[in-house]
Amino acid sequence: MLKIDILALLNKYSADKHQLDAKTAIRSSLQSLQPLITSIEGQAILSETEYQSHINTLRQCHSALLQIKQQFNDYREDQQTLKTSLGRLETQIETKQSQLDKEESELGKLVQLVAKRTEEIEKLRTDRERVFANKDPETEDKRLRDALEQAQISQTSVQRQLDNAEHMLNQLLDKQLHVTEQVTIVQGTLNTQEDSFKLILATSDFADEIDFTNARLPIDERNAFRQQQQHIDYALKQAQSLLDATQKTLADKQANPLTVDDRETLTQQQSQAQDEFNKRIESIGAISQRLKDNEDKKTTKQAQLDAITIQKDKLQVWQQLHKLIGSSDGKKFRTFAQGLTFDLMVTHANTQLQKMSDRYLLARDDNSPLELNVIDNYQGGEIRSTKNLSGGEGFIISLALALGLSQMASQNIRVDSLFLDEGFGTLDEESLDIALDTLTNLQQEGKLIGVISHVQALKDRILTQIKVEKLSGGFSRISGQGCHKVVSEKIS
Numbered sequence: 429m430l431k432i433d434i435l436a437l438l439n440k441y442s443a444d445k446h447q448l449d450a451k452t453a454i455r456s457s458l459q460s461l462q463p464l465i466t467s468i469e470g471q472a473i474l475s476e477t478e479y480q481s482h483i484n485t486l487r488q489c490h491s492a493l494l495q496i497k498q499q500f501n502d503y504r505e506d507q508q509t510l511k512t513s514l515g516r517l518e519t520q521i522e523t524k525q526s527q528l529d530k531e532e533s534e535l536g537k538l539v540q541l542v543a544k545r546t547e548e549i550e551k552l553r554t555d556r557e558r559v560f561a562n563k564d565p566e567t568e569d570k571r572l573r574d575a576l577e578q579a580q581i582s583q584t585s586v587q588r589q590l591d592n593a594e595h596m597l598n599q600l601l602d603k604q605l606h607v608t609e610q611v612t613i614v615q616g617t618l619n620t621q622e623d624s625f626k627l628i629l630a631t632s633d634f635a636d637e638i639d640f641t642n643a644r645l646p647i648d649e650r651n652a653f654r655q656q657q658q659h660i661d662y663a664l665k666q667a668q669s670l671l672d673a674t675q676k677t678l679a680d681k682q683a684n685p686l687t688v689d690d691r692e693t694l695t696q697q698q699s700q701a702q703d704e705f706n707k708r709i710e711s712i713g714a715i716s717q718r719l720k721d722n723e724d725k726k727t728t729k730q731a732q733l734d735a736i737t738i739q740k741d742k743l744q745v746w747q748q749l750h751k752l753i754g755s756s757d758g759k760k761f762r763t764f765a766q767g768l769t770f771d772l773m774v775t776h777a778n779t780q781l782q783k784m785s786d787r788y789l790l791a792r793d794d795n796s797p798l799e800l801n802v803i804d805n806y807q808g809g810e811i812r813s814t815k816n817l818s819g820g821e822g823f824i825i826s827l828a829l830a831l832g833l834s835q836m837a838s839q840n841i842r843v844d845s846l847f848l849d850e851g852f853g854t855l856d857e858e859s860l861d862i863a864l865d866t867l868t869n870l871q872q873e874g875k876l877i878g879v880i881s882h883v884q885a886l887k888d889r890i891l892t893q894i895k896v897e898k899l900s901g902g903f904s905r906i907s908g909q910g911c912h913k914v915v916s917e918k919i920s
Contacts, residue, residue: 581694593681597678600667611664614657614660763798771792773836780827780835783866788821831866847877
């Protein structure tokens, strides 16, 4: 049964003669499956090797059948496509046959027309010989053609004038008719309104027309209606005047032709016009060439602009890198890195500065990232340069920066001592008090503060002192707490 089923599928998809090799391979494979079929029918058990071999053969047959099925489906699709194309070609053949029949019919008509025209030409040749017996036909033909051309020119000119005059006349007549109709309508309306007015007046509460007149519309509305009537009358007069002028113009044009020049003059004018026309054509050609050159230049310019745009896009990347990290020497990046540390130092310095005075605040200079400006809160937040600070202000700012820098260093290393060398002599009394209060607070925090100065106010406020006294011979002597004299021993 297995063999019969495979052969049935093989016959089902056997539609292409190019599949003979695949079919032959499948049939030969089926011959090798005979032991499997015999074992299945006899219900005998095969060995695993034989069983696996038959399974592989069946898989190959299955793959070959799937390939044949796919080829069969492709063949069937191609056959359907060919049928569709064949139907389309048959339709086109029928259409072409119809066109051919129609053209053959028209060809027959043309043959009949040619025969008819030939007879007419023969008749015309006979008539010409009878009319132009001893005359030169070419001379007569030229004379008649010139006369006909002149007549046609005159006819065209007069016809154009007549058409213009008739057009204007028709417009005026239409306008006159329209105005007349409006007048008729207005007159009819007026008569109707008079009759209606009399009837309504008889049934109204008005005693007479005078009583109605006293109760009629205001003068402005009556004037508006009167102006409308005057406008209609004026339009009617204008139309009549325009009609009379048009009729007069038409009579003048008919009495006086457009031109009285002879043929030679008109020929010269035509030649001049033709020369002018040729010049204009040449000028147009030159302008067209200039326009083409301009378009070529525009194309070249656009290509250059596109190249510039591409270069700008490439440059944008480098500009962005330059903006972020600076040039190749690393100066901008170093400035940026130093600015971070500088900002931290300014923050610590402002913290110390607030403890000394609420007047000043340090800020980085926008133009020079590593330089300082001072914000003076007592002057409305005025930004001042450090160059115009007084001695006392500069000392306070310097002290705040020194304290801020020491606080930064104390994050990794403990800094418990601070020595100030001079600078107090330039301070005014208020600045001196601020500086000493700040140093006192630092001392209370456990820091050792050393001040080197000759200012008497400092001597009075600092209890622990080490004095330096100048002696003769270039020697000096120090005295104070913790100081004692060192006796040198003589070496024998």
